[in-house]
């Protein structure tokens with residue numbers, strides 16, 4: 267597949283004010299859509315004016331939840347160049363997720379072609395200001411219409427674009443986190459390691475209840491309510507006096523692109539980063555002993571989100587005096603400077619728009 271049919275909108279929207287973008291509130295003028303059918307392959311790749319998708323109400327996505335998505339960003343660098351951050355990582359993760367979800371993954375060339383063409387068409391939407399970006403949402407859904415549980419023989423791949431500012435209303439300020447002991451996001455053998463829509467459906471109630479209690483996100487534990495998994499929609503890092511720990515990828519944790527980049531940066535600085543199981547009991551014990559210096563979440567949306575307060579079993583534990591830590595600041599500055607072209611991309615993370 268190499269031809270993408272493009273139909274441009276006749277009613278381009280007004281750009282939202284870039285100081286009021288928030289996260290995911292606006293969509294651009296166009297979207298990319300391609301279809302797959304067993305026996306036919308990928309067909310009908312198009313860039314279309316942004317709008318509703320015609321879907322049969324019997325489509326498997328509505329009944330059996332066959333939905334998988336990605337989250338990535340494009341940036342406008344200081345010299346005007348438009349770049350993507352590690353798009354191959356996202357394609358690779360989508361392909362692995364599609365295998366688990368019994369959906370057809372778009373081949374790398376279709377994914378990249380759709381991405382580049384769509385961003386080119388909608389490039390006026392990429393904001394200029396610091397801490398802004400174009401968030402990219404590639405999505406896969408099962409579209410075959412049938413009843414009776416089995417994998418869909420048809421898949422739709424689409425890409426949406428959204429100009430964004432800060433993910434949290436707090437910006438990059440430390441957030442308050444609720445350790446969740448009632449609800450689970452994922453379990454071994456389930457979908458936790460892939461970006462299935464179902465994981466987010468599963469997480470909504472806990473997040474809502476935590477918000478009502480005044481917490482920005484939840485800290486997800488494993489089925490034993492001991493092992494730490496993730497924080498909200500981010501991976502999590504704990505900076506102790508003698509080591510930096512992030513939970514090992516155990517099959518129910520998402521392999522975050524930001525997590526992966528942070529681990530690589532820490533290795534390059536010869537800092538003692540360890541991927542292992544870490545329990546909430548260990549974190550609280552070491553916090554009490556004054557050994558926990560910083561904790562932060564990592565993800566495409568916020569990059570680094572410092573944890574200022576951690577609630578566990580009726581007590582609020584303050585981390586680093588509720589302030590953003592030195593390492594969190596340094597890592598945030600480095601990743602965002604590489605993304606913005608203000609620091610050399612020695613890791614090969616940046617792909618220019620062609």
Ligand SMILES: Cc1ncc(COP(=O)(O)O)c(C=O)c1O
Pocket residue numbers: 337496498499500501520521522523524525564565566567
């Ligand atoms: C559940 C979950 N964990 C971790 C992450 C972080 O992944 P990434 O760094 O690739 O954005 C995300 C995505 O944003 C997520 O939804």
